[in-house]
Amino acid sequence: MTNSEEIIGEPAGWKELAWNGIRVATPPDWEPGRIGVRHLLIESEAGPAMEIKWGPVRGRFSHRSHFKRLRKITAGRGGQARECPLPAEWRAALDRWEPSGFCWTAGGTAATGAILYCPRSRTGGLVQFFHSLDDSGAVRLAAAVLDGLRFHGGTGPAPWAVFDIRAQLPGRFALVRHRFDPGRFVLGFSCGRCRIDLYRWAPAAVLLKDRTLVQFAQAMEGLRPLHFQALEGAAPAVVEGHSPATASLMERFAAGFGLRSVCRARLWQVPERNRILGLRMEDRGEIDSDVWEMVSRTYGVVDVKAAADPHPSR
């Protein structure tokens, strides 16, 4: 599917959502309600508004078999899915992805959607928009959302944008864990033996009320074994932690052969957004400084230009 850096024609004030290979702009009152590895359920004030699932396709892609599966799922929920022509407003946005339209109704709820396939990136997907039976504007709104839908082609850095956090990682890093608890978000990625964890805590003013950022970092799970130090002259506060130095001869021997994991972490405060952001990277042998720089430079929160600004680069 197309690999585009910019979402063109996105209405002002819409929110960007970039997650594991897809990128979409949604109306301001839509929020992710359920987040899976390759699944997003986006909700509005009224309830579920949009659902999208996607994944790589290995063999031949069959719209028919995907529709059959969809029909089975909707039947289980008391709905009846049927194939129907794609709404005219959607054609311009979806024509590049061999779409086939469907719709279903269950009680007072209806959904209109499309099964998509991009032969170029060999990605299959299903997108559907939920609306009430008499809501004629839903299809037009969906057209605007679909207009901004992009699939990451796998080349270049992959954007990540969910809730208020934004980051870019090399495309080879795969999402291995994610957790969005109130006040604490964690995204974990891996590529071979290299692991990257992104943290976001809030509200910083409360979390740092009676402790320093160093004390906070050393109390956090996953960061405890590291020795943190505040970077001098950094305002707002930035702390960095590294794995303890090798002590025994065997440890030094293992480190020399890349058999020992090394870890580096950085936490910084974003006072204007009342957040603490954290980046932890672990690898065998040594940390890839290019990846470290790229992630620490791009990781930030909305309305903050870049995470690099509030903290000095190394």
Next chain:
Amino acid sequence: MEWLTSKRRPIPIHRDEAIACTPVKNRHVRESRVDSGEVVLHYPVSAPPWAARVARWIRKDPGGPRVGKLQLDALGTAVWDMIDGRRSLREIAAAFAESHQLEPKEARVAVAQFARELGRRGLIGLR
């Protein structure tokens, strides 16, 4: 054969319905504040039925109602202070999100979880 029939559990209210409810403080809950300004809630705790039965069996006076204590953290205190019997959980979550610059969804989940915890202990009711 009543003992064979399973007890009917109350139907849990859906999250969306719960967030529209107005929390009301239990009037038997007494609150005090520690030096840092955080609230400590003192609430009556009744002994579990089995403990009362055991106490009766060994003919020991189970004593008066015990008092449980719950110290809220700064965020819990902020939400507790917003419970005035007029504002709904949704309105509290919106005010909480604004005062702490949280994402609206994040604040709603945090307030809902907090309200559920308070409700479980009988410190608040929803209407």
